[in-house]
Amino acid sequence: MKAQSVREQLLDHTFALIRRRGFNGFSYRDLADLVGVKTSSIHYYFPCKEDLALEATKQYTAKIAEELSHIDPALSPVERAELYLNGWRRKLDPDQICMCGMLATETECLPEAVHAVLKDFFLLHERLLTGMIEQARAEGAPAQPIPASELAMVIFGALQSGLISARLFRSPERWEAAAQMLLAAVGKPAGASASAAPLPAEAAAG
Amino acid sequence: MKAQSVREQLLDHTFALIRRRGFNGFSYRDLADLVGVKTSSIHYYFPCKEDLALEATKQYTAKIAEELSHIDPALSPVERAELYLNGWRRKLDPDQICMCGMLATETECLPEAVHAVLKDFFLLHERLLTGMIEQARAEGAPAQPIPASELAMVIFGALQSGLISARLFRSPERWEAAAQMLLAAVGKPAGASASAAPLPAEAAAG
């Protein structure tokens, strides 16, 4: 249990605060109280609030990118989709949503530099999903009516929106529907348990 | 061109402010300046900011519900889907998203009364979409791998998220992907123009 530096604590609590209340929904005072320092100490690390937003977005995106990089491309699309969804499931918190999903709605209050990282975050997920879907189709998964890259956008959007509505409705129903959609798109046979039970490769149906 | 009452102007500008910057992103002062009154006049109509949020959410939802009620249930699913999407298309603004989509991300800062209206808004859309998809399937549209009500949730979530990312990316790409998904789900033949060209009924494919 390594002691976290103040800077790390500030960023971690910023993640949580943005995920809960958004960038406009917390103050340096809130953050200072959580970490147990004075607001001036936050200014020492992040001179202005936009600097904090940018650094938080960068680190959050890097953290997720690192997690996603552990999904072995040699696995079958179904296995990769299940690993991918398990990563999300950990974020299915009754009072938090995805930080980048939240910041994306606050675009108009954030500087261009943050926009750029947010776009990277979106593209990172969409590329991964597109790859899974394309491979599944090549291996004989049932055809979907729209191109793989568009389906990837739809599914990623539905997963993001699913987190938001899971909190509103206090039920993961909508997120789970999006997860099912992804599993179907990579050819997972219907009815199988949604949890991460690894399947033998080549599960595509005709 | 009937003169709008101050109260109506306050609500209209509140719509725009929330859609742009969110509930936490504007002040009574911003709103007062837009309408050309003093902040105390806003307090006369809406004693506290939560009252304003609640009334705005109610009116916004009622307005959309009224628009949706004009979609004739006697029309084919494809025609209804196209009318539905045209309503959304009018909201595809480069700096505004759906007000309820925005407020849903700010759940944690809003009172229960607002949550209830937001849920109604979601359910309103989902019910309409479920109806279209179910009817299309009954009429022979190609089967989708998940139940109609879940597909409706996915599509609605993707449309909402599509507005958010359309603003971030300055491109409607992601929203259009969700729209295509809906048209495919109601059996519209691929390749046809997406704009509101009315089609003869019974366009379902086998």
Next chain:
DNA sequence: GCTAACCTATCTGTTGGTAGATAAAGTGGC
């Protein structure tokens, strides 16, 4: 003794909200 990592103290502007004045418009009694 220099520097990193805090602190205290303070600043200016903004926030949502309140109190009370005012002017105009309606309402009712006679």
Next chain:
DNA sequence: GCCACTTTATCTACCAACAGATAGGTTAGC
């Protein structure tokens, strides 16, 4: 029809709390 009263819709003038930000001091480790 006129006067007294009430309601509506606005204003001016405040307030305490909070916002992000700054200046400059203290302390501890290298």
